[in-house]
Amino acid sequence: MLNRHEKVAIFNLSIVAIGILLFFLLCQTMEISKAYAGFAVLGFQGISHLIFLRKKNPSEVIEDERDISIQQKSFSGSSFFAFTYFVITSLVIYFSHSDTGVVSIEYLPLFVWVGVALKVLVSSIITLVQYRRGTNCGIC
Amino acid sequence: MTQKELAELAHVTRQTIIALEAFKYNPSLLLALRISKVFGVSVDDVFEYHE
Numbered sequence: 173m174l175n176r177h178e179k180v181a182i183f184n185l186s187i188v189a190i191g192i193l194l195f196f197l198l199c200q201t202m203e204i205s206k207a208y209a210g211f212a213v214l215g216f217q218g219i220s221h222l223i224f225l226r227k228k229n230p231s232e233v234i235e236d237e238r239d240i241s242i243q244q245k246s247f248s249g250s251s252f253f254a255f256t257y258f259v260i261t262s263l264v265i266y267f268s269h270s271d272t273g274v275v276s277i278e279y280l281p282l283f284v285w286v287g288v289a290l291k292v293l294v295s296s297i298i299t300l301v302q303y304r305r306g307t308n309c310g311i312c
Numbered sequence: 313m314t315q316k317e318l319a320e321l322a323h324v325t326r327q328t329i330i331a332l333e334a335f336k337y338n339p340s341l342l343l344a345l346r347i348s349k350v351f352g353v354s355v356d357d358v359f360e361y362h363e
Contacts, residue, residue, distance in 0.1 A: 175327045236324035237340050238331065306336030 176224045177239055178303050181296040183220040187213060188293050195285075205278050211285040217292060242302040250295035258287050321350045 174182070194210030225234055235243075261283055269275050315333075319326040324343065331337035332347075339347070339359075348355045 175325065231320070233319065233323055233325050236328050237343060238328045238337055239325070306331055306334065 175303065176234065177242070178300060179224045180220045181299040183224065184217045184292050185296045187217045187220075188289050188296075191289060204282075208281050208285060211289070214285075214288060214292065242299060245302060246295045246298035249298045250291045253294045254287055254291040257290055261287070318347070318350060322346045 191211050191213045194213060195207055196210075198207035198210045227234055265275055265283065315326050315329045319329045322329070322343065323346065328337060328339075328343075332339060344355050344359055348358045351358060
């Protein structure tokens with residue numbers, strides 16, 4: 173049985189998948205600058221906490237030290253991936269357009285949206301792996 | 313005592329109690345002390361140290 177935080181991670185994974193799918197579907201029917209609207213569904217990850225992390229009674233424990241430890245690891249792991257992606261992509265864009273010095277504004281949001289999606293994706297995967305693997309330690 | 317009751321008394325989730333029983337999670341000192349207090353015994357009686 174999945175715990176609340178695993179459900180949040182799966183929900184967020186679904187949101188990322190829907191966002192990417194929607195973007196590609198919209199690309200078929202409209203220009204890319206408008207198709208970025210598909211990524212707007214990534215904002216729905218915010219409601220995962222309202223759905224899955226609501227207390228049914230005041231004494232109920234929603235999260236404890238194990239959950240916080242897993243969240244910290246998934247945050248630092250996903251941040252590492254996201255920042256590495258942003259640095260590498262920035263360098264690639266810079267050097268690939270160094271002759272003209274111009275980067276198309278049409279494709280720049282894609283670079284940002286993919287970074288955001290990557291962070292959510294990696295964070296959710298790390299969370300699920302941590303809960304499944306079960307080698308978490310409260311002090312390490 | 314059920315896992316749910318122990319979880320409530322130790323202020324953790326039932327999943328953490330399950331993970332502890334399955335040796336899949338090493339508790340913090342605070343949690344170890346809290347659980348041993350629930351049972352009214354010392355930490356050594358509840359947890360074992362393995363190298």
